[in-house]
Structure formats: structure tokens, C-alpha cells
Amino acid sequence: MNIGEIAKRAGVSRSTVSYALSGKRPVSDDTRQNIQRVIDELGYRPNASARALANGRTSTIGLVFPPAGNHYTGMQLDFIGSVVEAAAAYDYDVLLSPSGVDSDRSFQRLLGERRVDGAILMEIRLEDDRLDHLTAVDFPSVAIGRTAHPRGSWWVGLDHTALVAACVHHLADLGHRRIAFVNRPEPLLRAGYESAHRGLDGFTKAAAERGLTVQTYCCGDDAASGQACLERILHDDPATTALVTLNEAALGGLYRGLAQSGLHVPRDFSVTGVVASRWAETVTPQLTAADVPAEEMGRLAVELLVERLDHPDSPARHHLLAPPISLRASTAPADTTPTAPAPDLGAPTNL
Incomplete structure (x- = not known):
């Protein structure tokens, strides 16, 4: 099923259907409702690539994460899961890019081919060339963590x-x-x-x-x-x-x-x-x-990125979190009982 068939059944031009889907030009309410009725009847789902060409958005977020070793730690998986879940609430998909520096081919494809609307970066370094590169090409991004000089950047961090x-x-x-x-x-x-x-x-x-x-x-x-x-x-x-x-x-x-x-x-x-x-x-x-x-940090990172995408001129914002210590059972007062000195068997004893 394609736009041409929808236009035929709705009795309108292909361009009118395109405008109704993309919102680039005004379409009357009656015409829009008629087109939507046909779409619902046919179960039409616009092709993602075509939709991106029509409105300039992919509805996809890139999650850039360079694995430090041969496996993800539990905390890293928590972050990844929280980003995916939060993105879904905004109707965004997540594309995981296991890449790092700006010379990485995967990272370059992610940006150069505009496969995503914006990126969230994990495992931040104090001096991070990935963020430097994104800033240089004016690509919307949010970091989970902060560099040594975070001024003017968007990030969510733990203190x-x-x-x-x-x-x-x-x-x-x-x-x-x-x-x-x-x-x-x-x-x-x-x-x-x-x-x-x-x-x-x-x-x-x-x-x-x-x-x-x-x-x-x-x-x-x-x-x-x-x-x-x-x-x-x-x-x-x-x-x-x-x-x-x-x-x-x-x-x-x-x-x-x-x-x-x-x-x-x-x-x-x-x-x-x-x-x-x-x-x-x-x-x-x-x-x-x-x-x-981790769940809150992932959610906040997605919220900041969506805000940045929807309002490109907004000033940079960040969140620095410092949760309190949860007292459980693994700490207790130190044993400060002094050890008794060994008796000097050579000393005289008073009976």
C-alpha cells in the first residue's frame, strides 16, 4: 500500500496526502479526516525513509557507547534499557552505535548519513573527542556524564x-x-x-x-x-x-x-x-x-534531547544528581577494642 492508492481512494492528489502526513502545508479538516479514514481502513504505515525525507526527521535516537571490554556491566545495561524505554514514550526508536572516537567509521556513518535525529553519549571522558566532534558539526547530542569543561553542553551527570x-x-x-x-x-x-x-x-x-x-x-x-x-x-x-x-x-x-x-x-x-x-x-x-x-538518568537524557530537537535555539541545560546513601547491612562500627599486650614472662610476678 502506498500514497498513490490512498490518494485514489480518498479522491485527492498524491501531494495532498503527503501534506496531510507531513504537516508541511495546511489541509482542511474534512480532507485530513477523509485521508485518515482511508489510512485506517488500509492499515497504512509510511515507510520510515520516506517519512524522513518528507519531514526531515527519522524519529530515531542514536545511543553511542564504546564498550570498554568484551561485555556490558550491569549498570551499563541499566542505562541502555532506560534510554530505550524513555525514547519509546516519545515515539523514538534507538539505534545503538558501539563506537567511540570521531574517526570511527560507524560513528561517522551515524552522523554523515543522518541515520538519527540526535545522539546520547555514554561513558564520557574528561576530554571526549566524540562530543567535540558533535559540537563542531552542530549535531544535537546529550551526554550521560560531563567532561572537564561542560559549560555550554547538554548533559545528565552523577556527582x-x-x-x-x-x-x-x-x-x-x-x-x-x-x-x-x-x-x-x-x-x-x-x-x-x-x-x-x-x-x-x-x-x-x-x-x-x-x-x-x-x-x-x-x-x-x-x-x-x-x-x-x-x-x-x-x-x-x-x-x-x-x-x-x-x-x-x-x-x-x-x-x-x-x-x-x-x-x-x-x-x-x-x-x-x-x-x-x-x-x-x-x-x-x-x-x-x-x-x-540509572532509570532516571536515562529518562532525563532523552527528555533533554527531545527538548533540544524540538527547540533548537534553547540554551544548554543539564542535571547533576547526588542521591543519598541507602543504609543497608554491609557497614557497621569498626572494632576498636584494643588488643591486650602479651605478658612479659621474664618480669617478676608479685603474688
Whole structure:
């Protein structure tokens, strides 16, 4: 079924049908209703490419995400799902582009062929050439995360600096004095991933404020790496009593490493971090954490992009989120009971 058949049955010209569908020129209400009746009877669905040519819009959003390894973490999947769901509410489809820098052929096709109306970018770096390129070609985009110089850009971010600092202060308030920080993988830190750098900054500053003894570690995005990291922590400083993590993919391994070391959470060792709530609730005991609002962030990113597409002259807007720490069962006061000194068997004893 095509526009010509609709025009024939409605008794109008092909151009009138086209104008009624695209809204480019006014059509009388009676004519529009007649055309819509025929469309409904025939079950006509306009071809997406033809519709894009007619109104200059594809009704598709690009989600640009460069995989950091050979799998997506749970939090990354949460972001992807939230963007897809939010876009559907605005009648937008989502095209996933697993690409990165502006030299990527996939990324260039996404822009050069105008396959999408706008783009949402994940896994933002402090210096991100993807955003630089989009700004240079004036392509509508919204970032999930913020660069080192976000002024004038559209983004939705999580305040990793403040959230990790809040975790440190929570542990310090419980009496913990020797704390470790488990970050994202080292290649991501070297590449300038925003969350890894801002989280590390929040940890070191808060630890300095509280006069804590600390260690910082990069850890792979998997349970085995988490277990190995925990073993390194206890090897480097066996007196460590708590940790803060940004790495939810390694969380199960961190817990397993503690259990194999004979340490009970939270009686012997406290664990906290910045993790999506559904992942914080999968471990036992459940993790005290600043819950990452992935669903809200995805929704806000889509809303900002739709606003930018509908109102191209609007000034840049952003959202910086800092959810409170959800107190669960993985943190407890540090055991500050002093160890009794061993008796000096050579000293005289008064009976």
C-alpha cells in the first residue's frame, strides 16, 4: 500500500496526502479526516525513509557507547534499557552505535548519513573527542556524564566526587581508619573516564580531611578481578577494615574474597560504594551504597534531547544528581577494642 492508492481512494492528489502526513502545508479538516479514514481502513504505515525525507526527521535516537571490554556491566545495561524505554514514550526508536572516537567509521556513518535525529553519549571522558566532534558539526547530542569543561553542553551527570566522599565520611563516622578504594579498570582511568577520575578525587580528598590511612586500586569489571583485588588489599595492609567501590561488576568477587579470608561483613569488614540499587541488593549482606539512579538518568537524557530537537535555539541545560546513601547491612562500627599486650614472662610476678 502506498500514497498513490490512498490518494485514489480518498479522491485527492498524491501531494495532498503527503501534506496531510507531513504537516508541511495546511489541509482542511474534512480532507485530513477523509485521508485518515482511508489510512485506517488500509492499515497504512509510511515507510520510515520516506517519512524522513518528507519531514526531515527519522524519529530515531542514536545511543553511542564504546564498550570498554568484551561485555556490558550491569549498570551499563541499566542505562541502555532506560534510554530505550524513555525514547519509546516519545515515539523514538534507538539505534545503538558501539563506537567511540570521531574517526570511527560507524560513528561517522551515524552522523554523515543522518541515520538519527540526535545522539546520547555514554561513558564520557574528561576530554571526549566524540562530543567535540558533535559540537563542531552542530549535531544535537546529550551526554550521560560531563567532561572537564561542560559549560555550554547538554548533559545528565552523577556527582561521583560528592558520592564517594559521602561513603568515606560514612565509614569514618563508624570509626574506620584504614580504608581502600576499588575503582574501575586501569585502562579506563588512563583513558580519562569521568566517573573513575571524579570518584578517585572524592575519595582522596575526603580521606585527607578525616586523616585516614588509605589505598587505591584499579579493578577489572568482573568477579574474579574483584576477588584478586581484595586479596591485594589485605596483603598490602592486613589492618584495612573497610572499602569503597565504584565497580559493581567486581562486587561479588570482593565479597567472595572477604569470605575466603575469614572476614565477616560487616562485623569484621565494612563495604560501601556507588552502585545501582538492584545490584546493591543482590549481594549478601545487601550493600550500603549511594544508589545510581540509572532509570532516571536515562529518562532525563532523552527528555533533554527531545527538548533540544524540538527547540533548537534553547540554551544548554543539564542535571547533576547526588542521591543519598541507602543504609543497608554491609557497614557497621569498626572494632576498636584494643588488643591486650602479651605478658612479659621474664618480669617478676608479685603474688
